Amino acid sequence: MVVELITQGDIGKARALIERAGLRFEEEFDVLVGAFEGGEMVATGARSGNILKMLAIAPEQQEGSLLGELVTELVRSGLPLNFDSFFVFTRPMHVSSFEALNFRLLVSHGPVALLEHGNALSRYFAAHRHLAVTGENGAVVMNCNPFTRGHRYLIEKAAGSVDRLFVFVVREDRSAFPFEVRLRLVREGVAHLPNVHVLDSSHYAVSSVTFPAYFLKASDPVSQLQIEIDLLLFARHIAPHFHISQRFIGTEPYCRTTRLYSDAMKRILPGHGVNVCELDRLTVDKKPVSAYRVREAIRREAHETLRQLVPDTTMNYLLSSEAAAIREKLVTYDRRH
Amino acid sequence: MVRNSLGRLIPESFNGKNVIPFSDPFSLQPKGFRASRPLTRLNPGQKKLLPGLREAIQAAGLKDGMTISTHHHLRNGDALLAQVVREIDALGLRDIRIASSSIHPAHAEIIPFIEKGVISALECGVNGLIGELVSRGELSCPITVRTHGGRARALISGEIPVDVAFIAAPCCDDYGNMNGYYGPSACGSLGYAQVDAQHARTVVAVTDNLVPYPASPVSIPQTMIDYVVRIDTLGDPKKIVSTTTRITTDPVGLQIAKYAAQVIEAAGVLCDGFSFQTGSGGISLAVADNVRTLMRSAGIKGSFGCGGITGYFVDMLEEGLFETLFDVQCFDLKAVDSIGRNRHHLEISADMYANPFNAGAVVNRLDAVILGATEVDVDFNVNVNTESNGYLLHNTGGHSDTAAGARLAIIVAPSIRGRLPIVRDAVTTVTTPGETVDVIVTERGIAVNPRHQGLRGELLRRGLPVKDIRQLQEEIYHITGRPRPLEFEDEVVALIEYRDGSIIDVVRKVKK
Amino acid sequence: MEIRRKVQAGTMQSSDLMVFVEPAEKLIIEIESTVIKQFEHLIRAKVSEVLDRLEVTRAAVRITDRGALDYAIEARLESALRRAATEG
Numbered sequence: 027m028v029v030e031l032i033t034q035g036d037i038g039k040a041r042a043l044i045e046r047a048g049l050r051f052e053e054e055f056d057v058l059v060g061a062f063e064g065g066e067m068v069a070t071g072a073r074s075g076n077i078l079k080m081l082a083i084a085p086e087q088q089e090g091s092l093l094g095e096l097v098t099e100l101v102r103s104g105l106p107l108n109f110d111s112f113f114v115f116t117r118p119m120h121v122s123s124f125e126a127l128n129f130r131l132l133v134s135h136g137p138v139a140l141l142e143h144g145n146a147l148s149r150y151f152a153a154h155r156h157l158a159v160t161g162e163n164g165a166v167v168m169n170c171n172p173f174t175r176g177h178r179y180l181i182e183k184a185a186g187s188v189d190r191l192f193v194f195v196v197r198e199d200r201s202a203f204p205f206e207v208r209l210r211l212v213r214e215g216v217a218h219l220p221n222v223h224v225l226d227s228s229h230y231a232v233s234s235v236t237f238p239a240y241f242l243k244a245s246d247p248v249s250q251l252q253i254e255i256d257l258l259l260f261a262r263h264i265a266p267h268f269h270i271s272q273r274f275i276g277t278e279p280y281c282r283t284t285r286l287y288s289d290a291m292k293r294i295l296p297g298h299g300v301n302v303c304e305l306d307r308l309t310v311d312k313k314p315v316s317a318y319r320v321r322e323a324i325r326r327e328a329h330e331t332l333r334q335l336v337p338d339t340t341m342n343y344l345l346s347s348e349a350a351a352i353r354e355k356l357v358t359y360d361r362r363h
Numbered sequence: 364m365v366r367n368s369l370g371r372l373i374p375e376s377f378n379g380k381n382v383i384p385f386s387d388p389f390s391l392q393p394k395g396f397r398a399s400r401p402l403t404r405l406n407p408g409q410k411k412l413l414p415g416l417r418e419a420i421q422a423a424g425l426k427d428g429m430t431i432s433t434h435h436h437l438r439n440g441d442a443l444l445a446q447v448v449r450e451i452d453a454l455g456l457r458d459i460r461i462a463s464s465s466i467h468p469a470h471a472e473i474i475p476f477i478e479k480g481v482i483s484a485l486e487c488g489v490n491g492l493i494g495e496l497v498s499r500g501e502l503s504c505p506i507t508v509r510t511h512g513g514r515a516r517a518l519i520s521g522e523i524p525v526d527v528a529f530i531a532a533p534c535c536d537d538y539g540n541m542n543g544y545y546g547p548s549a550c551g552s553l554g555y556a557q558v559d560a561q562h563a564r565t566v567v568a569v570t571d572n573l574v575p576y577p578a579s580p581v582s583i584p585q586t587m588i589d590y591v592v593r594i595d596t597l598g599d600p601k602k603i604v605s606t607t608t609r610i611t612t613d614p615v616g617l618q619i620a621k622y623a624a625q626v627i628e629a630a631g632v633l634c635d636g637f638s639f640q641t642g643s644g645g646i647s648l649a650v651a652d653n654v655r656t657l658m659r660s661a662g663i664k665g666s667f668g669c670g671g672i673t674g675y676f677v678d679m680l681e682e683g684l685f686e687t688l689f690d691v692q693c694f695d696l697k698a699v700d701s702i703g704r705n706r707h708h709l710e711i712s713a714d715m716y717a718n719p720f721n722a723g724a725v726v727n728r729l730d731a732v733i734l735g736a737t738e739v740d741v742d743f744n745v746n747v748n749t750e751s752n753g754y755l756l757h758n759t760g761g762h763s764d765t766a767a768g769a770r771l772a773i774i775v776a777p778s779i780r781g782r783l784p785i786v787r788d789a790v791t792t793v794t795t796p797g798e799t800v801d802v803i804v805t806e807r808g809i810a811v812n813p814r815h816q817g818l819r820g821e822l823l824r825r826g827l828p829v830k831d832i833r834q835l836q837e838e839i840y841h842i843t844g845r846p847r848p849l850e851f852e853d854e855v856v857a858l859i860e861y862r863d864g865s866i867i868d869v870v871r872k873v874k875k
Numbered sequence: 876m877e878i879r880r881k882v883q884a885g886t887m888q889s890s891d892l893m894v895f896v897e898p899a900e901k902l903i904i905e906i907e908s909t910v911i912k913q914f915e916h917l918i919r920a921k922v923s924e925v926l927d928r929l930e931v932t933r934a935a936v937r938i939t940d941r942g943a944l945d946y947a948i949e950a951r952l953e954s955a956l957r958r959a960a961t962e963g
Contacts, residue, residue: 086609118492119492120468122491122492
């Protein structure tokens with residue numbers, strides 16, 4: 027029977043089993059479960075948000091039913107949190123074991139495979155089916171923290187060169203501006219462009235599932251593999267569904283992670299029929315406009331500078347009472363994104 | 364497209380080669396001579412030891428478009444194939460074919476090199492993700508699935524000329540004498556690799572356990588080894604052999620095993636000189652356990668146990684229930700230990716084990732073999748290659764070799780697995796033709812191939828639940844409902860080769 | 876029967892299924908199964924039959940099935956629906 031592990035002793039046993047399986051024990055999890063046989067721990071696994079991880083089963087028990095039992099408990103534990111899907115990273119050799127539990131393989135890349143349980147990708151596509159129209163379509167993926175004139179400039183230029191432009195706004199809520207606000211400001215800021223569709227990126231682009239490193243502090247190491255998985259997810263699922271043949275990016279002067287991401291994009295996407303088009307960024311005062319500059323301006327209450335950096339729609343929001351809490355928060359916010 | 368004798372549509376050629384349609388298990392005759400290797404000369408003082416895999420690949424003269432091989436005795440613990448492929452890529456070589464004895468799920472790490480064009484075809488069956496991606500049309504890599512005996516035949520006949528064989532050698536000296544008995548990567552028998560050693564153009568021994576000359580005993584001799592390479596590790600010993608293989612505890616499996624043993628007894632083969640093979644699955648071992656009890660109580664002395672050998676067969680040898688074990692592959696630690704110790708636990712090559720085109724293989728002398736199945740059909744055809752999703756997920760192994768060779772080929776399987784009925788109108792993929800399958804044993808009844816009316820009568824006389832296969836099918840469908848057949852595109856992604864080289868079926872791309 | 880809260884029943888074991896039920900404006904049925912290609916029609920028919928019998932007209936029902944037989948589908952779904960109809 028699978029039980030939640032709470033005591034330090036049990037957690038230690040789980041750690042030993044996880045490490046014996048060649049995995050790294052991570053302190054960060056919401057729930058850790060395990061199964062015992064004759065006093066010995068024979069299986070363990072954890073859930074961190076909507077990610078299942080550290081699943082390890084003793085070698086002599088791997089043919090049995092323990093994986094199903096572990097995943098049942100981990101998914102159950104996530105039920106009150108309203109996740110629509112759970113994700114697992116595993117080695118490609120274990121893909122079929124997870125598929126037998128109704129996981130769906132999203133990407134297998136080198137030593138890692140990413141699978142989903144709960145079918146949210148199909149629901150996401152179904153919800154946007156009316157937008158999946160053939161043509162020369164393009165895409166940008168943006169965090170927009172918050173939406174700037176630079177973003178608008180890039181979108182206008184990109185939209186001018188394709189039939190339809192999809193702007194995927196990163197859903198992950200680890201930025202200063204909450205997702206709902208970022209999405210709204212993008213929608214308001216591009217309302218004048220009839221061939222632009224602003225979409226929620228859901229779990230499938232630059233999320234904590236595909237790309238946790240983007241949300242870490244600048245000094246944290248970035249996994250090349252993680253970037254490639256994110257891009258393969260885009261290339262194999264998102265792009266074909268929306269008939270996307272162009273992905274647009276702005277030149278990146280500042281951020282190492284974003285630059286690594288752009289470089290990987292140029293390496294990977296063309297092989298999957300997606301051209302990468304790099305556009306020069308809008309400059310103000312001879313410096314590229316960035317959301318980072320905008321946040322600096324907010325912090326310094328430099329309203330005149332701010333007005334040059336963001337469109338009216340964003341400016342109106344920033345000056346509103348609704349944004350008071352965010353203005354306050356920015357004083358201590360020190361992340362790049 | 365042409366139809367073979369089982370009514371399966373197969374292409375006239377595949378990956379540039381003409382295809383021979385399957386007609387029946389026994390009549391196709393070989394032509395020509397055994398393929399051989401170029402003569403070489405090594406003078407006194409000349410050395411074989413090279414500093415690394417890269418140097419060995421260069422010394423062997425591997426070029427674009429050539430074929431390499433490895434063996435699968437290290438199974439999911441094997442790290443050699445991936446290391447070789449990485450080195451091949453680093454040398455800028457492309458369009459290489461792999462003709463290993465099998466590919467395991469752990470080898471999914473070579474997928475990026477298939478995508479990159481380093482590897483362009485698999486002249487061997489696969490287990491796991493590679494087959495799935497190929498079945499989905501997401502990975503382009505033609506696959507030819509071969510039986511263990513069929514692979515030996517293909518190498519020996521020169522149908523698949525292997526340019527460079529990389530043989531993982533768990534215990535090896537600097538002149539290439541090797542065995543699989545000792546060392547951190549000990550795997551026991553090197554039966555599959557023996558064929559490569561005799562027939563590949565260049566043979567490289569790769570070891571993580573270089574011992575002083577001479578390595579003893581000698582399974583593969585120095586005379587066949589061109590180069591020796593020492594690397595840090597051949598793989599993960601924990602995944603090479605199971606620590607133990609276990610008898611099933613599932614009551615359904617135990618019931619099936621009991622029936623199967625009763626069938627063997629009723630068939631009249633269980634007498635002195637009895638020869639027997641089972642796989643390492645829980646039900647197979649439970650059959651062996653029942654047979655062992657029957658042999659003990661009747662005082663029967665068997666001649667040989669064969670196949671992939673488990674600790675269970677080792678116990679039967681040591682107990683005197685068998686004179687000899689013929690071992691092409693060790694399944695667990697106890698078998699590995701035994702082969703290095705027991706004089707009558709004999710290492711045999713895949714050629715001797717199961718090749719249909721030689722002067723007689725061991726499988727021809729088997730009285731009974733216990734085999735599994737993913738599906739069977741009303742014509743007794745068996746599928747072990749494709750799963751319920753239509754993906755090619757499993758290699759054939761010795762399934763069709765032993766079914767053809769043994770006097771009594773018994774399929775053991777639960778009648779229902781995850782709602783899927785074991786008996787279908789037609790199997791998705793034919794691995795083994797019904798003509799070579801004698802009895803199908805489920806917990807819900809036993810179906811006897813109509814070719815064996817005598818056996819059927821004997822089973823009935825003994826009160827066993829014999830059913831017509833269609834009756835068995837209907838009983839199962841009554842519980843599960845009638846399954847819809849899988850849908851496929853026309854595109855052929857893999858051939859299922861019968862042991863004689865004719866094509867018994869194909870795998871097509873699965874419809875989305 | 877009115878669905879009042881989100882519940883789950885069943886397991887991810889072979890030959891079982893997991894049922895997720897929650898309130899919704901209309902009837903939404905989603906089925907995942909390891910045997911979807913062979914048995915989707917029968918699973919769907921059984922689910923509809925249970926929903927009809929219990930007069931459930933508004934609910935989101937999600938099933939992830941590992942080859943459960945009809946009686947198991949019926950039992951798991953009915954227990955989930957009955958639990959979902961009670962106040963938490």
